[in-house]
Amino acid sequence: MAVWISNYMVRLALSPSLVQIKAEFGLSYAEAGLLASAFFYAYTVMQAPAGYLGDRFGRKLMICLSNAGWTLGSLLTALAGSFHQVFAFRFATGVAEGALFSNDRPVAAAFTPSRVKGKGIGVSFTGLGIGMFLGIALGGFIAEAAGWRMVFLAFSIPSALTFLLALKVLREPPQAEGGKPPRGKSVLFKHRSLWMLYFAGIPVIYSLWVLGTWAPVIFMELGVKSLFQGSLYASLLGLASIPGLWFSGVVSDKFRGRGLSWRAAITLFFTASILCMFAVAFALEAKVSGLILALLIFLAGFSFWGIWAPFYALTADITHPSMHGTAYGVLNSIHFIGSIAAPWLTGFLRDLTGSFTAACQVSALLMVAGLISLMMVKPAFSFTCEDKAY
Secondary structure, three states, rough: OHHHHHHHHHOOOOHHHHHHHHHHHOHHHHHHHHHHHHHHHHHHHHHHHHHHHHHOOOHHHHHHHHHHHHHHHHHHHOOOOHHHHHHHHHHHHHHOOOHHHHHHHHHHHHHHHHHHHHHHHHHHHHHHHHHHHHHHHHHHHHHHHHHHHHHHHHHHHHHHHHHHHHHHHHHOOOOOOOOOOOHHHHHHOOHHHHHHHHHHHHHHHHHHHHHHHHHHHHHHOOOOOOOHHHHHHOOHHHOHHHHHHHHHHHHHHHHHHHOOHHHHHHHHHHHHHHHHEEEEEEHHHHHHHHHHHHHHHHHHHHHHHHHHHHHHHHHHHOOOOHHHHHHHHHHHHHHHHHHHHHHHHHHHHHHHHHOOOHHHHHHHHHHHHHHHHHHHOOOOOOOOOOOOOO
């Protein structure tokens, strides 16, 4: 959890800094969105290779190298003197952070008892939301007080500490039992159910990073005067992960105990996410107060984060233990296509329409398509337990 907190602090440091970076380099909304996407170009590509390397050389090694890399990336970003340098250093940070997920999730799955798999995976994932909360809220405070470069400099300190902590206390998970899967890892690219899961997660990540990237700017355009106050409101998106992941883990474990599939819980939170994004779009059109929008963003975050505890438990259940690292890597790599598109496309739609309303409506419609994809996992449109993918 601690490693994820520092990871997301560095990842989200750009969000409250974007207002000042946009002004300093004279960027349009689309160009600022392109800069925000730089991290995700590299992050997305790294997922599957990092999972494969973790399968071969060990999870602890990859996690520690990843942590050291994003610590250095944060320091270099603080020293950047041009748009192109910021872009390059954020890209490098994405390379480093891209090695964490596909090696951390197998560790969480290996050390979580089966009877509480949903809750265990959910609780271990709350570090992302806490890091998002601190990255946006604390980043907004530091940026307003000392400038955006100081945000990246300050966030490199907890990153260095979590590197030392991981080096000291992280345990390598036991080797997977049961030998190799009958059809090998090629099944990850051939099985229909896995592709349905790959497609289903893209709009969830897309929606998360529509708000994760642009929420501080949205609040300031809505009339919130202080960058810190706008960032504090926006950071509720991350704070919502604590109740969201815990609650979804408990719900999904209870559903499983009654013979229902992981998709029963995923569908519940997916539907809530769609409704929340439509509500955010309506609120922006109606120009509601910052407090009301903050509440809606908290509810959206609660729903987004709630999807992932049962989603990752489902992934672990239907893939062979010997390929969990690669499976999580492929899954997250495809999902984060949404994060590549979201910052730029949202900025483009803002330039085009003069408002963030259309971007939130597009996000909600994409999530409808994602829910349909989820329900096509075998057995399709059923809440009985899912078929194995090997």
